[in-house]
Amino acid sequence: MTGRRRKVLAVHPGAELFGSDRMLRESVAGLTAADVDVVVALPGQGPLVAELTAAGASVRIIPMFVLRKKLLKPRGWPTLLATFARGLIAGRRLLRRHRPDAVYVSTIILPQWPLLARLHRIRSISHVHEAERSGNRWINRLLYLPHLASQRVLVNSRFSLETIRWAFSPLVRRCEIVYNGVPSPRHPKPPREPLEDVLRVLYMGRLSPRKGVDLVLDAAELLQQQGQKVKVTLLGTTFTGYEWYEEQLRSQASAGRSEVEFAGFHPEVWPFLADADVLVVPSRGDEPFGNTAVEGILAQRPVVASDSSGLREAAGGYSTTRLVRTDDADAIADALAEIAESWPVIIDDLPASRARALERHAPAVYRRAVAAACCAPDRARRPEEKDL
Template identity: 25%
Template sequence: MSDGAGQEPIRVCFPFVGDDVGGSHISALKLIQNLDRSRVEPVLVLQEPTGPLATFLQRQGQPFTGLPLSKTLPAKGTSLGDIANYLTTTLPCMLRFIREQRFDIVHTNDGRTHVNWGIAARLAGARLVWHHRGDPDAKGANVLGPLIADRMVTVSRFSRPKHPIRSLNGRLSVIHSPFDHPSAIPDRAAAKAALLDELGLEPGTRVLSFIGGLIERKRPLLFIDIIERFAREYPQIPIVGCVFGISPAGSQDFEAAAMARCAERGLGRTVRLMGFRSPIEPFLAATDVLVVPAVGEPFGRTLIEAMFLGTPVVATDHGGNPEAIENGRTGFLVAPEDTGGFMQPLWRLLSDPLLWTRISQTARDQAFVSYGTDRHVESVTEIYEGVLHSPSRHRPGA
């Protein structure tokens, strides 16, 4: 345990459920892997130590600690029975763990860990850093977070809580997610040839991709509608729409819905469900245009990763997208929920090589200037050091 004066590294707990893998996990992992161990000692904790996230972390060579918890509060729809089980079974276990591990800070990153670990951190005497990566109207970020968080971090200006029950003045920071600058850009021609070969398509086929978790706000079904409409309006341009991603555990099954929509509309060869792929860079490099129909997306990782690789982006003018894309210069922004709005930017990029090259290079240059891991890590580390110097509560293990 650190005394906040730099004598020992600050011990930070990063808890996750572990039943899925998404952008928040990747961002948190990049932070964890790049923290200066002389200043911060991170400990990644999984409630499901044999789940999908554990498998992902093992492939990344990232150690973690397992803490199976059978009765946790859901992020939404909490019942009296859930609360009773949490208070009598789960909470005492978490309090013991936080105190025995002598954590200075608990850094939560998603709805379920905000609720469960945030309360435990507060009661155990550890400081709480609440990393909000979601909807600005989210109940937790507007009600529970302002009450119990020592500091709140949001990934974009858009995702700042709209109606916090208690002022967050002096406790809220906007810090964009960490991005590693690619050391090498995949060979686009080779990557595309490999993808088209896998799909059994002709070499001249243009690739439009959707990359991300299959959840409502990312609008995977709208992507299918966009591909269908473009193929109908511009039959002279052969395209394939690739959906990279899966539905997170416990969420609506958009994979089944996507398959049903494709079958219903005869899009079996035009739209392909590719599942979860890692690393994603070769597939981003194989993509001619990344299509981002999301609404309310706080700050999508894939959008910035595409910019780093020089893959042009057409995205909705909503959420955190306008904070990343300058319309007509580093990509294109279109009205949300409107398939027609995507048509002209897609046509222009696929039919004008000079425009494609200009957008590609400008976006890539901008990404290298604006985004990086070092800046993110230093900003978060300063928050850790700051909360330990602020007026203290009871310290864990004291």
């Protein structure tokens, strides 16, 4: 390899700009900063393509086998087999064409790639962004099993690591914890002072039942009944097939007394955080981490988040965050009311919370860790050895 730049092939299951998509962008930025030639394979077009190109990567759109849970049901088997075959052929062609030094597998739902890399005698690094401890243990094992072919596995939280230990402990010895690097606005807009009239509440993320978006509307309605005016902004869109849930949310909003804005998807979240008073992260399901909560802290906004899974690691330990019972609109409403009542104290503490989040989740630290994992030789390690 003397005389040429190292080459890494990164593979990712989508092209949007939600949590794992943004982390891929940071991973690519770290690799290109380390003078690595990066080729990214995606299954389709989307806003992530331009971001990756701007970060210095070449993007290839190819057929790709993405292991969605719906494919594991009998009626999904024909699609599973067809996409498996197309993905296998396309993957082998891409590896032969580019001959990378390493394959970086972003998320666990791309099971073919660690196996393809091993078949071609190329080292691979899997990056785990998923963790559903409450899910089926055998399905989790099935998802983790192919990544035993990777020489190294990066996980984004202790919760993710413990989920792997619970579901498929042989993989743990390959794991290394690398906390997500979260970009921040250079000069976040100060919060309103004093807090007047309408409390402006923001939700950011997918519109899905497991994310608990309906709980935000329920909490807003409870506050309205207590005399606190509320405006809710929902920043995000549904997965394909969940359009019914957005319709349900719109009906719920129409029946309530709060002002509700459906803002749709926007790649830049900071203007919405700047216009908000409080960010709510009300997930019902397990979250491997909580980038959205960290973004709220970095934007100098108080955060109300579910007291569960990886959200505890992301939002815990800050005086300006409130962790509340999962699936409990009353608890969210109480936390919002307490924040509004304590507003002068809260806003005094926001800069200190931001400073701590900047230290814990600096993108530069994350980028260096990913580049080192992709480029450095492997060695035996304990998963707790490198907690960034």
